[in-house]
Amino acid sequence: MNDESPQIIAYLSKQCGGDIASAEDALQEATLQAHEHWAENGLPEKPAAWLCHVARCRLLDKLRQDSRGRLHFIDAQLFPSDSISELDVSADYSDGDDQRLALIFCCCHPAIDETSQLALLLQLIGGLTYRDIANQLLLSADVVQRRLSRAKKKIKEAKVPFEVPEQEQLYSRQGHIRSMIYLMFNHSMEMSVEQAKPLLRQSIDLLLLLRKTVDSPESMALQALLMSVMARRTAEACEFGLALSEQDRSQWDRVAIKQADNLLQQALRFQQLGPLQLQAAIHLLHSQSPSWEETDWQQIISLYDLLIKMQPSALPRLNKYMAQFYSGVGAKEILDKVSSLMPELENYSAFYGAKMILLLELADLSSADEAYQQALALEAAPRQRELLIQNWQKAQLNR
Amino acid sequence: MQYIALIYSDETFDDGPIEELLAEYQEFTDKVTAAGVMRGGDALELTNTATTVRMRDGELLLSDGPFAETKEQLGGYYLFECADLDEAVYWAKQIPSAKYGSIEVRPIMPTDG
Numbered sequence A: 001m002n003d004e005s006p007q008i009i010a011y012l013s014k015q016c017g018g019d020i021a022s023a024e025d026a027l028q029e030a031t032l033q034a035h036e037h038w039a040e041n042g043l044p045e046k047p048a049a050w051l052c053h054v055a056r057c058r059l060l061d062k063l064r065q066d067s068r069g070r071l072h073f074i075d076a077q078l079f080p081s082d083s084i085s086e087l088d089v090s091a092d093y094s095d096g097d098d099q100r101l102a103l104i105f106c107c108c109h110p111a112i113d114e115t116s117q118l119a120l121l122l123q124l125i126g127g128l129t130y131r132d133i134a135n136q137l138l139l140s141a142d143v144v145q146r147r148l149s150r151a152k153k154k155i156k157e158a159k160v161p162f163e164v165p166e167q168e169q170l171y172s173r174q175g176h177i178r179s180m181i182y183l184m185f186n187h188s189m190e191m192s193v194e195q196a197k198p199l200l201r202q203s204i205d206l207l208l209l210l211r212k213t214v215d216s217p218e219s220m221a222l223q224a225l226l227m228s229v230m231a232r233r234t235a236e237a238c239e240f241g242l243a244l245s246e247q248d249r250s251q252w253d254r255v256a257i258k259q260a261d262n263l264l265q266q267a268l269r270f271q272q273l274g275p276l277q278l279q280a281a282i283h284l285l286h287s288q289s290p291s292w293e294e295t296d297w298q299q300i301i302s303l304y305d306l307l308i309k310m311q312p313s314a315l316p317r318l319n320k321y322m323a324q325f326y327s328g329v330g331a332k333e334i335l336d337k338v339s340s341l342m343p344e345l346e347n348y349s350a351f352y353g354a355k356m357i358l359l360l361e362l363a364d365l366s367s368a369d370e371a372y373q374q375a376l377a378l379e380a381a382p383r384q385r386e387l388l389i390q391n392w393q394k395a396q397l398n399r
Numbered sequence B: 001m002q003y004i005a006l007i008y009s010d011e012t013f014d015d016g017p018i019e020e021l022l023a024e025y026q027e028f029t030d031k032v033t034a035a036g037v038m039r040g041g042d043a044l045e046l047t048n049t050a051t052t053v054r055m056r057d058g059e060l061l062l063s064d065g066p067f068a069e070t071k072e073q074l075g076g077y078y079l080f081e082c083a084d085l086d087e088a089v090y091w092a093k094q095i096p097s098a099k100y101g102s103i104e105v106r107p108i109m110p111t112d113g
Helices: A005-015 A020-041 A047-065 A096-107 A114-125 A130-137 A141-157 A167-189 A193-213 A217-238 A254-268 A275-288 A297-310 A314-326 A331-339 A349-361 A365-378 A382-397 B018-034 B085-092
Strands: B002-009 B038-043 B051-056 B059-064 B073-081 B102-107
Touching: A005 A020, A005 A047, A005 A096, A005 A114, A020 A047, A020 A141, A096 A114, A096 A193, A114 A130, A114 A141, A114 A167, A114 A193, A130 A141, A167 A193, A167 A217, A193 A217, A217 A254, A217 A275, A254 A275, A275 A297, A297 A314, A314 A331, A314 A349, A331 A349, A349 A365, A349 A382, A365 A382, B002 B085, B018 B038, B073 B085, B085 B102
Parallel strands: none
Antiparallel strands: B002 B073, B002 B102, B038 B073, B051 B059
């Protein structure tokens, strides 16, 4: 997968009536041809344009051979010539950025189920393999493959539009788009810095586009949140999977944290409080604290209280209880509270991770070990696994 | 590209005078017709008029009532000509029954060569 694959796939899919699967096949064939051709003749001046042109020809061949005659999908104007000698095709997809965004909006169309939306984004925009997607979504590779092909079939057959929505539609879809951006971003944070690049770039591009078209305090807060997380990642990148309490805070990007804070303050001035503003505020309290010990836990706890009012689910509760533990409340009391979240967070690694920390504090080693094993079994994300393993090993050393 | 909008709602549901609903439907039908989107559509009689037909091993099996007993019943349909799914949804959401029932939008499978 090269950097411009999303643009090429977006371009080709749009040209053939939303047939993403055929566009991918064509690009793959073109890539194979490129390996041979370039080895003999050297790298062309514009490799991406070369790939795009060859893939387009492959696609046209395929559509012509298709006995069911789907040619009526193609606007003949778009394929004025299938001559491979015409290599000046860079203009064909010079609006590649827009097309890539159109592809993203097509993938996060509400007519597709949410897990498949995310799988599509991870595959087409993030360039992940079935196996990587399966790991990220805690599904089997087979299930991922089935879901992806079903979603692509629906896009083609129900004609899910390949367009950046108009302002009015974007307005009503913005909440959903924000959650997809947040999910893409979270997944990118679980990958290695190199692997995460395309997904990270795309999620930020998408957010900026959203803000440019219909800005809102929640979108501003999401950007502040992403900036704040990334500002801490500079130090983390050196030491993969280091817990927040262990990081060298002098390595954090203070300028970015300040900018994120300014943006959040700007959002808060609208006085339309939303969950993302609260989450960004919590992240920023961590980012601005000079050390783990000096963290303003009381304020974090009250922010979680507000968040729980807006989103009465178990996850913000778990986070609040752990903040209470770090603020000095006894481990036994917190363990009882955390355990009360049991049926809801049954399949959630973070729940067992929290239990492990509390049980270690209570020196109940066998139960802690059990919680550790459960947490590890449910966690697929490499960075989170590393954190768990390190936490556990450190606890063993302290014995 | 043609889409069918299947209108499901609780046929026992009493949502005010029927004349009002019919007037709303008339208004909607006029609107889609004027927009050049309308390709057809009908209302169906109640499900107590339905007969379900099955052929099994060459034998005809008839039964009284709809194919499936559900909370919402198929009450009618529209056939729209639209550029894409978003346009079909734009029209479907304006069908009067969308306010309390559900509209299932499905593309018509192309059968031409």
